Amino acid sequence: MTESPQGHTDDRVAVVTGAGQGIGRAIAVALAARGVRVVVTDRNAETGTAVAKEVGGDFLSLDVSDPRAVAGVAGEVVRRFDRVDVLVNNAGIAHEDDALDVTDEVWHRVLDVDLTGTFVACREFGRHFVRRGSGSIVNISSIAAFIGSNPEYHVAYDVAKAGVSQLARSLAVEWARYGVRVNAVAPGRTRTPILDTVGMDDPRRMTQWIDQIPLGRLLEAEEIAAAVAFVALDATAMTGQTLLVDGGQIAQ
Numbered sequence: 376m377t378e379s380p381q382g383h384t385d386d387r388v389a390v391v392t393g394a395g396q397g398i399g400r401a402i403a404v405a406l407a408a409r410g411v412r413v414v415v416t417d418r419n420a421e422t423g424t425a426v427a428k429e430v431g432g433d434f435l436s437l438d439v440s441d442p443r444a445v446a447g448v449a450g451e452v453v454r455r456f457d458r459v460d461v462l463v464n465n466a467g468i469a470h471e472d473d474a475l476d477v478t479d480e481v482w483h484r485v486l487d488v489d490l491t492g493t494f495v496a497c498r499e500f501g502r503h504f505v506r507r508g509s510g511s512i513v514n515i516s517s518i519a520a521f522i523g524s525n526p527e528y529h530v531a532y533d534v535a536k537a538g539v540s541q542l543a544r545s546l547a548v549e550w551a552r553y554g555v556r557v558n559a560v561a562p563g564r565t566r567t568p569i570l571d572t573v574g575m576d577d578p579r580r581m582t583q584w585i586d587q588i589p590l591g592r593l594l595e596a597e598e599i600a601a602a603v604a605f606v607a608l609d610a611t612a613m614t615g616q617t618l619l620v621d622g623g624q625i626a627q
């Protein structure tokens with residue numbers, strides 16, 4: 376395999392949303408390690424630019440809850456590289472509220488970013504994949520798609536993530552004839568800044584979380600990223616699936 380001056384040993388171009396930190400950053404690193412050219416996107420330009428530098432890729436600013444911006448970035452990637460092969464819909468936000476306290480604003484914000492943002496990116500990048508007759512999408516779901524989350528409650532997040540897994544099923548069936556695969560990866564509780572928003576600094580809660588995980592520890596972002604790289608690049612017969620990477624939580 377020949378290596379480009381930037382160290383890309385694979386012609387493929389992958390776009391990762393919300394890649395400025397946490398699981399998204401680890402996914403960008405894992406894909407770049409496979410030689411793929413990675414386009415890092417995030418609403419945070421500072422962290423996104425740093426990760427792009429780290430992986431020898433490009434940064435494009437993107438808030439996934441802005442449909443016009445998503446369409447613009449899809450077009451820009453194709454203009455710049457003349458191709459796009461992989462989309463990882465990773466950008467997401469969490470919340471913690473008892474259901475009776477979930478305001479309309481919180482409900483819409485979480486659904487806008489986590490579910491609608493994922494759908495719009497599938498649609499806008501999907502246009503290019505369908506036209507080209509190939510493409511691989513991985514949506515980052517969650518164990519929350521399969522359970523009523525506890526001890527912290529976040530019904531809007533749970534519903535959004537169930538939708539993210541359903542998008543993989545619906546779009547996989549619709550786009551299989553165009554050679555486009557659509558899957559999801561559902562992490563269990565993973566040590567990243569998002570857990571700060573649901574109580575990572577509370578030792579009692581940490582004990583409760585770990586008690587729910589048969590492996591007996593939180594997961595690391597790199598462990599999720601390895602599964603995403605496998606699904607995105609290697610699992611050529613897999614489509615419409617959600618791969619749980621949860622330390623055994625859902626199995627018990």
Ligand SMILES: NC(=O)c1ccc[n+]([C@@H]2O[C@H](COP(=O)([O-])OP(=O)(O)OC[C@H]3O[C@@H](n4cnc5c(N)ncnc54)[C@H](O)[C@@H]3O)[C@@H](O)[C@H]2O)c1
Binds near residue numbers: 564
């Ligand atoms: N950490 C966990 O325990 C866990 C478990 C299951 C699923 N997930 C999912 O994994 C994904 C990544 O989470 P993380 O733990 O790395 O969280 P994180 O908060 O560490 O990182 C999220 C990233 O997404 C970006 N982002 C947020 N809103 C955005 C928007 N509107 N547009 C573009 N970028 C935006 C942030 O700037 C940040 O870089 C999320 O979809 C999350 O729901 C996380």
